[in-house]
Amino acid sequence: MEIRLCFAVGTFAFIFGCGDATHFLSDDFEHGLYGWTKSSAMKGDTGYDGPWTVDEIEKDNHGLVMSEANRHYALSKPLTKELTFEDDVVVIQYSVKYQKAMECGGSYLKLLSKTDDMDLTKVKDDTPYTILFGPDKCGGSQHLRFIFRHLNPSTGEYREVHARPIKTPSVLFVGIKTHLVTLVLRKDNTFSMSIDEEQVLSGALGSKDEFDPSLMPPKTIDDPSDSKPEDWVDEKMIDDPEDPPPADWVTEATVLDPDATQPDDWDEEMDGEWEAPTIANPAYKGPYNAKKIENPAYKGVWMPKQLPNPEYFEERNPYGSLTTISAAAFELWTTTAGVTFDDIIITNSEDEASAMAATWRQRRKVEDDEADATMGFMWRLFRGVASALMRFATLFSDPQKTHAYLEPYLLAAYDQPLLGLMWVLTFVMPVVFIAVKLCGGKRAVEPETATSAPDQDEEDDSEEAEEVEEDKKEK
Numbered sequence: 266m267e268i269r270l271c272f273a274v275g276t277f278a279f280i281f282g283c284g285d286a287t288h289f290l291s292d293d294f295e296h297g298l299y300g301w302t303k304s305s306a307m308k309g310d311t312g313y314d315g316p317w318t319v320d321e322i323e324k325d326n327h328g329l330v331m332s333e334a335n336r337h338y339a340l341s342k343p344l345t346k347e348l349t350f351e352d353d354v355v356v357i358q359y360s361v362k363y364q365k366a367m368e369c370g371g372s373y374l375k376l377l378s379k380t381d382d383m384d385l386t387k388v389k390d391d392t393p394y395t396i397l398f399g400p401d402k403c404g405g406s407q408h409l410r411f412i413f414r415h416l417n418p419s420t421g422e423y424r425e426v427h428a429r430p431i432k433t434p435s436v437l438f439v440g441i442k443t444h445l446v447t448l449v450l451r452k453d454n455t456f457s458m459s460i461d462e463e464q465v466l467s468g469a470l471g472s473k474d475e476f477d478p479s480l481m482p483p484k485t486i487d488d489p490s491d492s493k494p495e496d497w498v499d500e501k502m503i504d505d506p507e508d509p510p511p512a513d514w515v516t517e518a519t520v521l522d523p524d525a526t527q528p529d530d531w532d533e534e535m536d537g538e539w540e541a542p543t544i545a546n547p548a549y550k551g552p553y554n555a556k557k558i559e560n561p562a563y564k565g566v567w568m569p570k571q572l573p574n575p576e577y578f579e580e581r582n583p584y585g586s587l588t589t590i591s592a593a594a595f596e597l598w599t600t601t602a603g604v605t606f607d608d609i610i611i612t613n614s615e616d617e618a619s620a621m622a623a624t625w626r627q628r629r630k631v632e633d634d635e636a637d638a639t640m641g642f643m644w645r646l647f648r649g650v651a652s653a654l655m656r657f658a659t660l661f662s663d664p665q666k667t668h669a670y671l672e673p674y675l676l677a678a679y680d681q682p683l684l685g686l687m688w689v690l691t692f693v694m695p696v697v698f699i700a701v702k703l704c705g706g707k708r709a710v711e712p713e714t715a716t717s718a719p720d721q722d723e724e725d726d727s728e729e730a731e732e733v734e735e736d737k738k739e740k
Contacts, residue, residue, distance in 0.1 A: 286614030287352070289344040290593050291621065293608050294319050294327045302385040304339035304596075313339035313389070313596075320605070322362070323628065328607035334600050341377065341385045341594035344611065348376070348590040352613035355450045357398050359609040360625045362443040363601065370599030373399025373410055376611070379591040388594050393423070395588045398448045398458075400437045407434040409465065411448060411458055413587060415480060419578045426480050431458065431465040442632045443607075445625045449615065454584045461629070462622065471583045480583055485571035492569075498562040510553035519543040 292300075297319045304313045315336030322328040331338050348355065361372050376396040377383070397412040411428040437444050437460060447459040450470065457467035471480025510516070525541040533539065580586060593611060610621045 286612055286617045287346060288617060289346055289348050289590075289611040289613075290342060291610045291612070292342070293624065294329050297327075298329075298340075301340050301342045302388075304341065304386060304388040306339065306387045306389040308337040308339075308389060311337070313337045315339075315597075315599075322605055322607070323631075326607075326624070326628070328362070328605040329595075330606075331597065331599055331604045332602055334602040337598050339388050339594065339596045341388045341592050341596075343385065343592045344590065347379060348611065350450075350585055350587045350589075353452045354613055354615060356447065356610070356612050356615055356618040357396065357450075358445065358447040358611075358618045358621065359399075360443050360445050360607045360628075361400060361437075362441065362605040362607075363438065364441060364603030364605060365601050367402050367438045367604070368600045369403035370601055370604070371399070371401045371597045372599075372604050372606070373397055373401055373595075373597070374609070375594045375596055376590045377592040377594055378414070379589040383591060385592060385594075388596060390596060392594070392596070393588075394594075395590050396448075399446055400434070400444075402434075402438050407438055409434050409437060409446060409458060409460065411456075411466075413471075415471070415580070415583065415586065416588065417576060417578060420576050426471055426476050426478070428456075428458070428466060429475055429477050433460075433465065436460060442636075443605075443625060443628050445608075445622055445629075447618065447622075450584060452584055454582065471580065481578065481580055482574055482576045484574055484577050486574045488570040488572050493567045497567050498560065498564050499567055500560055501563050502557040503560045504555035505558045508555040510555075514553055515546065515548040515550050516553065517546050518549050520546045 298317065301317075303317065306313060315338035316332050317338065317340050318330045318332045319327050320330050320332075322330075329340075357374065357376070359374060363372075374397075375392075375394040376398075377388070378393040378395045380393060393414070395414055397410060399410060401408045401410050409431050412425050414423045414425055416423055437446075445459075445461050447462070449457045449459075454470045455468065456470050456475075458465050466475065468475035473479035520543060521541040522544045523541075527539045531539050593609070595606070608621055608624050610618055612618055612621075
C-alpha cells in the first residue's frame with residue numbers, strides 16, 4: 266500500500282509539476298499486458314516462445330516477468346508519440362530484479378527505429394533499432410550496455426556504436442534486490458548512465474573516450490598496397506662496436522668436466538666415441554652487454570602511406586541525427602527464469618523520470634530493511650569484515666586491480682551474507698587454522714631451551730639420589 270501511495274504522489278507531482286513533459290512510454294504493469302504485442306516471429310526451431318506473465322511482486326504492485334528459463338522472448342509496445350530527438354533531453358529508465366542468480370541472458374530494452382513496414386508481431390533479433398540499453402550477463406561477462414545505431418552519410422550504412430564497459434556492472438547481478446537503470450541523452454550531445462540513481466558513465470555522445478569504436482571513423486586509412494622497404498632500418502639503438510668484451514670475459518656457460526674419465530668397460534665400437542660430461546663453468550660471467558649508441562642508419566618508425574577514408578564523415582550533432590523511434594521492445598534470451606521488469610518510462614523530462622522512480626525507491630527501502638532485519642548482527646559484522654579485507658588487501662597490491670578483483674565477491678556478500686559466511690568458512694578459516702598451527706609449532710620449541718637451565722628443586726633431587734647411591738656402594 267505504501268508503495269502504491271508513493272507512486273500516486275509521484276504521478277501527482279508529474280501531472281501538475283511537469284505539464285510540458287511527454288511520456289513516450291510509461292508502464293507499471295498494473296493493467297497487465299495492455300498495449301503490448303508478443304512476437305510470433307521464428308527464432309531457431311521454436312521461435313519466441315518464452316511465456317511473459319504479469320505477477321504480483323509485492324502487495325498491490327505488479328511486474329513483467331520472463332517466467333521460464335532457456336527461452337527466447339520478444340514483446341513490444343508502440344510509443345504514444347514518435348521520438349524524434351528534437352527535445353532537450355530523452356530519458357530511458359526501468360527497474361529490473363533477478364529473482365534467481367542470473368547465469369546468462371539479456372535484460373535490456375530496445376528502442377525500435379521507425380520503418381514503413383514495422384510489424385510488432387514480427388519483431389526479432391534483426392529488427393532495426395536506434396538504441397539498446399540495459400543489463401546483459403553471461404558467465405563472467407557482465408555489462409550495462411548502451412548501443413546506438415547511426416547512419417553513415419558517406420556509405421549509407423548503419424553502424425553500431427558501443428559505450429565502453431562501466432567499472433562496476435556486477436552490482437546489477439548480485440542478490441535479489443530491485444535495481445533501477447537510467448540512460449539520459451541530451452541535446453548538447455552528452456549522455457549519462459546510472460544504476461540505482463548513481464552515475465556510472467557519462468561524456469560526449471560517440472566520443473573516442475566513452476565509445477569503442479568512436480562514432481566518427483578516422484580521416485585517413487593505411488594504403489593496403491604500401492609495404493616497408495627491405496632496407497628500412499627501424500632499430501633505433503645498436504651495440505657500440507668500439508665496446509668489445511674484455512679479453513678475459515668468459516661466455517661459455519658450461520665446460521667439459523676435467524675430472525671425468527672414460528669408463529674401463531667403454532667399447533668405442535659398441536658405444537661410440539666417449540665424450541666427457543659437461544658441468545657449469547665456474548668462470549662464466551654471463552652474456553656481455555655492450556654499451557648502446559644511436560644507430561646512424563636509423564630511419565624512424567615506418568608508416569604506410571595514408572589514403573582518404575571513404576567511410577569518413579564529420580558528425581557535429583549525433584543526438585539530432587539519431588533515427589526516429591516508434592516502439593520499444595524486449596527481444597531477449599535467458600537461461601534464468603524470474604527476470605522481472607517494472608516502472609518503464611521513456612520521456613523528455615528528468616523530473617518525470619524521477620517521479621516514476623519513487624516506486625523503486627520505496628521498494629528498495631523495503632528490501633534493504635528486510636535484509637537488515639533478517640541478518641541483524643551477522644549482516645553488519647560481515648559487511649565490516651569485508652570492507653576491512655578490501656582495505657587490507659590494497660596495502661599489498663595495486664588498489665585499482667585489487668578493487669576490481671574483490672569487488673564482485675564483496676558485493677555478492679553484501680547482498681547475500683550467508684554466501685559470504687560460506688566463503689569465510691571455506692577460505693578464511695583454513696588460512697587462520699594453518700597460521701595458528703605454524704605459530705604454535707614455533708612456540709613448542711621454547712621449552713627445549715628451558716630444560717638447559719633446571720630449577721633448584723630438580724638439582725636438590727639429583728644430589729639426594731647421588732648420596733643414596735653412594736651409601737649403597739659403601740655398604
